[in-house]
Amino acid sequence: MPELDLTATSADLTRAVCDIPSVSGDEASLADAIEAAVARYPHLEVTRDGDTLVARTDTGKAQRVVIAGHIDTVPINGNVPTRNIEQDGEPYIWGRGTVDMKSGLAVQLKLAAELVDPRVDLTWMWYDHEEVDAASNGLNRLSQNRPDLFVGDFAILGEPSNGQVEGGCNGTLRAVVRTHGVRAHSARSWIGENAIHAAAPVLARLAEYRPRDVAVEGLVYREGLNAVRIGGGVAGNVVPDLCEVEVNYRFAPNHTVAQAADHVRNVFEGFEVEITDAAAGARPGLDAPLAQEFLAAVGAEPRPKYGWTDVARFSALGIPAVNYGPGDALLAHHDEERVPIAQIEAVEQGLRAWLSPR
Amino acid sequence: MPELDLTATSADLTRAVCDIPSVSGDEASLADAIEAAVARYPHLEVTRDGDTLVARTDTGKAQRVVIAGHIDTVPINGNVPTRNIEQDGEPYIWGRGTVDMKSGLAVQLKLAAELVDPRVDLTWMWYDHEEVDAASNGLNRLSQNRPDLFVGDFAILGEPSNGQVEGGCNGTLRAVVRTHGVRAHSARSWIGENAIHAAAPVLARLAEYRPRDVAVEGLVYREGLNAVRIGGGVAGNVVPDLCEVEVNYRFAPNHTVAQAADHVRNVFEGFEVEITDAAAGARPGLDAPLAQEFLAAVGAEPRPKYGWTDVARFSALGIPAVNYGPGDALLAHHDEERVPIAQIEAVEQGLRAWLSPR
Numbered sequence: 244m245p246e247l248d249l250t251a252t253s254a255d256l257t258r259a260v261c262d263i264p265s266v267s268g269d270e271a272s273l274a275d276a277i278e279a280a281v282a283r284y285p286h287l288e289v290t291r292d293g294d295t296l297v298a299r300t301d302t303g304k305a306q307r308v309v310i311a312g313h314i315d316t317v318p319i320n321g322n323v324p325t326r327n328i329e330q331d332g333e334p335y336i337w338g339r340g341t342v343d344m345k346s347g348l349a350v351q352l353k354l355a356a357e358l359v360d361p362r363v364d365l366t367w368m369w370y371d372h373e374e375v376d377a378a379s380n381g382l383n384r385l386s387q388n389r390p391d392l393f394v395g396d397f398a399i400l401g402e403p404s405n406g407q408v409e410g411g412c413n414g415t416l417r418a419v420v421r422t423h424g425v426r427a428h429s430a431r432s433w434i435g436e437n438a439i440h441a442a443a444p445v446l447a448r449l450a451e452y453r454p455r456d457v458a459v460e461g462l463v464y465r466e467g468l469n470a471v472r473i474g475g476g477v478a479g480n481v482v483p484d485l486c487e488v489e490v491n492y493r494f495a496p497n498h499t500v501a502q503a504a505d506h507v508r509n510v511f512e513g514f515e516v517e518i519t520d521a522a523a524g525a526r527p528g529l530d531a532p533l534a535q536e537f538l539a540a541v542g543a544e545p546r547p548k549y550g551w552t553d554v555a556r557f558s559a560l561g562i563p564a565v566n567y568g569p570g571d572a573l574l575a576h577h578d579e580e581r582v583p584i585a586q587i588e589a590v591e592q593g594l595r596a597w598l599s600p601r
Numbered sequence: 602m603p604e605l606d607l608t609a610t611s612a613d614l615t616r617a618v619c620d621i622p623s624v625s626g627d628e629a630s631l632a633d634a635i636e637a638a639v640a641r642y643p644h645l646e647v648t649r650d651g652d653t654l655v656a657r658t659d660t661g662k663a664q665r666v667v668i669a670g671h672i673d674t675v676p677i678n679g680n681v682p683t684r685n686i687e688q689d690g691e692p693y694i695w696g697r698g699t700v701d702m703k704s705g706l707a708v709q710l711k712l713a714a715e716l717v718d719p720r721v722d723l724t725w726m727w728y729d730h731e732e733v734d735a736a737s738n739g740l741n742r743l744s745q746n747r748p749d750l751f752v753g754d755f756a757i758l759g760e761p762s763n764g765q766v767e768g769g770c771n772g773t774l775r776a777v778v779r780t781h782g783v784r785a786h787s788a789r790s791w792i793g794e795n796a797i798h799a800a801a802p803v804l805a806r807l808a809e810y811r812p813r814d815v816a817v818e819g820l821v822y823r824e825g826l827n828a829v830r831i832g833g834g835v836a837g838n839v840v841p842d843l844c845e846v847e848v849n850y851r852f853a854p855n856h857t858v859a860q861a862a863d864h865v866r867n868v869f870e871g872f873e874v875e876i877t878d879a880a881a882g883a884r885p886g887l888d889a890p891l892a893q894e895f896l897a898a899v900g901a902e903p904r905p906k907y908g909w910t911d912v913a914r915f916s917a918l919g920i921p922a923v924n925y926g927p928g929d930a931l932l933a934h935h936d937e938e939r940v941p942i943a944q945i946e947a948v949e950q951g952l953r954a955w956l957s958p959r
Contacts, residue, residue: 430907439829
């Protein structure tokens with residue numbers, strides 16, 4: 244079994260956790276290595292659920308903070324093992340997972356081992372299956388199997404945020420807009436009705452759509468409405484009777500899923516709209532006292548998070564939550580995924596400064 | 602081996618050739634049975650090429666007529682063996698192939714056996730692989746292997762034409778119209794460009810398109826331009842960078858493939874257009890003297906054929922050709938495919954009246 248040395252630098256630890264491949268569904272080796280590594284630290288009470296690990300301090304502090312990160316990655320594409328590279332004179336670690344989100348994971352593992360007596364009690368959560376469907380998500384499973392572990396006054400998710408603090412997240416809703424027609428042989432097309440032609444106004448409304456910017460608790464969330472898939476057609480000589488346009492609406496966290504669904508139905512009024520999938524966003528929650536202390540300690544200006552992340556799960560449980568991790572989210576899933584070592588160190592120092600006893 | 606009795610009625614022979622399954626690629630049994638049956642008639646000189654059979658009379662007549670039909674069908678869907686049914690008091694034969702085009706084949710087989718001394722020399726062609734891609738077509742293969750057999754003053758194809766004479770056929774052209782964009786995560790869609798949204802004007806032009814009616818040698822051909830397939834999309838959270846709309850243009854036989862391609866490029870001016878497949882139509886050729894005699898003998902008003910058929914192959918060789926067969930083309934490939942027995946008999950009588958010695 245590969246071993247992890249939690250006393251290594253967070254940069255070296257980043258390479259070590261990246262070099263144990265852990266594409267979604269294949270996290271067992273990395274989970275085993277993490278479990279063995281944290282088991283050596285008696286100040287941590289370790290629980291395992293599938294390939295998710297929870298490590299808790301229990302020092303009797305008045306407050307508890309949850310710090311979480313996923314251990315899986317999207318598929319490797321010739322970019323593991325990792326390499327140390329330089330770009331514009333700056334040292335980077337290159338490879339799958341370096342951004343999303345094993346550098347954040349490495350920082351968390353190192354601090355979990357080091358912070359024997361943190362100034363708040365800590366619940367570390369390292370979970371599987373984040374990069375795939377929500378039903379498989381390890382954090383979701385854990386919240387059902389062990390709701391008792393989801394106790395806390397504040398939560399930090401180590402998703403890449405360029406070392407900044409990103410508050411809340413937009414919600415996401417998917418819908419299928421359908422047009423219908425009547426099949427016919429394309430040699431006698433006037434007998435049929437072309438469902439693809441009937442989708443012209445659907446695409447026109449998408450092309451004309453101007454997304455809103457919505458301020459929520461001082462952060463401005465930018466929305467978006469996009470076709471993510473279109474499909475239709477029976478055969479090369481048949482007028483098709485069905486066309487489907489799948490759209491993805493990203494909506495600001497002051498709107499409920501029901502409001503978002505109404506908005507999408509309004510945009511496509513006159514067409515069949517089926518809502519297929521939705522998750523509410525998360526308000527930034529930065530007015531919580533612990534959040535204010537955290538911002539002051541790490542010295543970062545909060546920004547809005549656009550993408551949906553698991554902070555919304557904590558938000559739904561009434562736990563204010565933010566994203567704070569090294570790496571540029573635009574490089575996540577990229578074949579040239581890479582993280583500046585300085586950002587890994589800055590996040591490590593930010594978290595340590597806030598969590599160390601005063 | 603199943604046996605065919607060419608002295609049976611054309612209705613019984615229709616059932617017999619339908620009940621020997623011969624989906625494209627699986628025509629050998631039927632071809633064997635046809636070969637064995639026609640070999641008994643010494644007035645026919647029989648040639649086999651793959652599963653295509655050619656049977657020729659050689660009675661020294663001044664003119665020669667080619668009469669052709671394919672022996673394959675689209676896949677069976679619980680509709681073989683055939684049944685005799687009644688509809689509105691009229692007797693039908695029901696089952697796969699009854700319309701397209703084994704009733705026409707049965708008439709041809711019966712007359713090939715019977716017409717020992719026809720008033721023109723006859724070249725019967727029964728060929729494989731018509732219902733699949735053009736490259737596999739038995740008539741196409743035969744024209745390459747045995748061009749010497751493609752000699753004639755007139756050709757009749759037994760494709761279903763409701764017992765009427767359908768002249769020529771529209772051409773067909775397929776093209777892919779592509780729009781491009783820039784991929785991005787749908788949570789930050791403003792970084793990308795949505796290729797599906799960019800296809801809005803492509804669908805709008807299709808929806809607004811008014812097809813032409815074009816008179817060619819007295820017959821009016823109705824054209825059509827249709828999307829037959831649309832596709833685009835990477836994943837449910839990705840702004841797609843490519844959208845493809847496959848269109849099928851059916852064009853009147855007075856236009857060349859090059860003119861048809863220009864027309865499609867004009868309609869989609871400003872977009873990337875790739876012509877993927879095209880076949881010229883066939884002029885009706887009804888001004889040929891033999892065609893006029895044929896029309897008078899069978900007593901039918903000529904109509905335009907909309908769908909592309911193998912008449913275009915003869916037309917391209919300079920042989921005027923028409924479609925003449927029992928069955929409603931709208932029921933071809935239908936699960937309830939069925940042909941009125943009276944139409945089979947009418948086509949048999951029409952061909953016999955014209956081909957019998959005066």
